[in-house]
Amino acid sequence: MDIAVKIKDVSKTYFLYDKPSDRLKEVFSPFRKSHHREFHALNPLSVDIPKGGCFGVIGVNGSGKSTLLKMVTGVLTPTTGQIEIQGRVSALLELGAGFNLEYTGLENVYLNGTVMGYSKAEMDAKLPEILAFADIGDFIHQPVKTYSSGMFARLAFAVAINVDPDVLIVDEALSVGDIYFQSKCFKKFDEFKAKGKTIIFVTHDMGCVLRYCDEVMVLHKGDKVAQGNPHDMVDIYKKILANQFDASAPKKEEKKAATVQPGETMKSHLALNPKPIEYGEKQIEIVDFGIFDHKGQITNTVLKDEPFTFKVALRFNEDIQDVISTLTIKTPKGDVLMGTNTFLEGISLNDAKEGDTIVVSYTQKCQLQPGEYLISTSATKYIGDEVHVYHRLYDVVGLDVIGTKATVGYVDPDSQITTEVLKG
Numbered sequence: 001m002d003i004a005v006k007i008k009d010v011s012k013t014y015f016l017y018d019k020p021s022d023r024l025k026e027v028f029s030p031f032r033k034s035h036h037r038e039f040h041a042l043n044p045l046s047v048d049i050p051k052g053g054c055f056g057v058i059g060v061n062g063s064g065k066s067t068l069l070k071m072v073t074g075v076l077t078p079t080t081g082q083i084e085i086q087g088r089v090s091a092l093l094e095l096g097a098g099f100n101l102e103y104t105g106l107e108n109v110y111l112n113g114t115v116m117g118y119s120k121a122e123m124d125a126k127l128p129e130i131l132a133f134a135d136i137g138d139f140i141h142q143p144v145k146t147y148s149s150g151m152f153a154r155l156a157f158a159v160a161i162n163v164d165p166d167v168l169i170v171d172e173a174l175s176v177g178d179i180y181f182q183s184k185c186f187k188k189f190d191e192f193k194a195k196g197k198t199i200i201f202v203t204h205d206m207g208c209v210l211r212y213c214d215e216v217m218v219l220h221k222g223d224k225v226a227q228g229n230p231h232d233m234v235d236i237y238k239k240i241l242a243n244q245f246d247a248s249a250p251k252k253e254e255k256k257a258a259t260v261q262p263g264e265t266m267k268s269h270l271a272l273n274p275k276p277i278e279y280g281e282k283q284i285e286i287v288d289f290g291i292f293d294h295k296g297q298i299t300n301t302v303l304k305d306e307p308f309t310f311k312v313a314l315r316f317n318e319d320i321q322d323v324i325s326t327l328t329i330k331t332p333k334g335d336v337l338m339g340t341n342t343f344l345e346g347i348s349l350n351d352a353k354e355g356d357t358i359v360v361s362y363t364q365k366c367q368l369q370p371g372e373y374l375i376s377t378s379a380t381k382y383i384g385d386e387v388h389v390y391h392r393l394y395d396v397v398g399l400d401v402i403g404t405k406a407t408v409g410y411v412d413p414d415s416q417i418t419t420e421v422l423k424g
Helices: 020-028 065-073 105-115 120-134 137-141 149-162 179-194 206-212 230-241 251-257
Strands: 003-016 037-050 054-058 080-085 089-092 167-171 198-202 215-220 223-228 277-279 284-292 301-303 307-316 324-330 336-341 357-365 371-383 386-402
Touching: 003 065, 003 198, 037 065, 037 080, 037 198, 037 215, 037 223, 054 065, 054 206, 054 230, 065 080, 065 089, 065 167, 065 198, 089 149, 105 120, 105 137, 105 149, 120 149, 149 167, 149 179, 179 198, 179 206, 198 206, 206 230, 206 386, 215 230, 223 230, 284 371, 307 324, 307 371
Parallel strands: 054 198, 054 215, 089 167, 167 198, 284 386, 301 386
Antiparallel strands: 003 037, 003 080, 215 223, 277 386, 284 307, 307 357, 324 336, 324 371, 371 386
């Protein structure tokens, strides 16, 4: 196997000082007294990234992803270890990294080309393709400090992809572009891979990981915790998000830890809205809730086109009949996408009496587009023509949908498309 990037025992440690004078005290201390504390942004790790594929690096914020990529590109120097790269590297790190804000877009194109080692004549030859890909019109002659984040991304990606690198590094930079620009970028990814070149891709979009990555590495708290096929690595990432991953646990125990254990609440395993809208006198009280994916693991993240379950536990503090449990899923802007309740589905909760807790499970196939959504739930009852609310939680927990296919709108129509050729 040909290796594009070889990373061996690489780590990064920072010295942190409480105040600037502590740095001077340490430098001039005759007894080498330490006035700092160490922060290990990345613990020693080794990985071989093969040529001709898309290698994903995933992890929650603060896991060490960007630190690693900055060392691969030479922006940072490793504290320990070695990095060997075969060929020329082009990188899209933070938005606008490598751009001079006072220069025009055109001047920045030539600046980046110079950094990559190209002559002006070589950049002149590449310029038409760069400008066509960026598609920002006359703004190419304006200072980049006047650009929107989307224009930044367009120009930065156009330069990075068209300077013919052997290794392309992309760190979240595509998330600011619109869907059409992102589609154009991912087509370039396919062309890139077809030429035997290498992509190192950092993203929080697990749908992109599943669709484009050939192999994935998971980082957590500065450690490499796993490496393998995208589906298995996304599962581990979901466990980390739900605080269910134990790197020291055997695989059998780790799988067990992905479900709710006796004495635990479901919601304690989820990322919750810290300030949901809540009201009601709680004669019927929502005491717990949880989201379960198609494998029965509790998580905020579910796969498109797979079933998932929302469970809500209602405690009856009074003996009340004809109680209705509800589920609503909305966009972050508040648009209701789908919702149902036990009344509409013909489900009775009348078996529960005062002192009982009943768990209502809503299971459905996820046909929402990849993206982020909000779940609301309530316990209500019709009294005459009015809805009486016993307990309602608006936007109490987020639902993150990932998938490899996106259609138009919020919900996939799941169309079964056929074609028929009529001969003339």
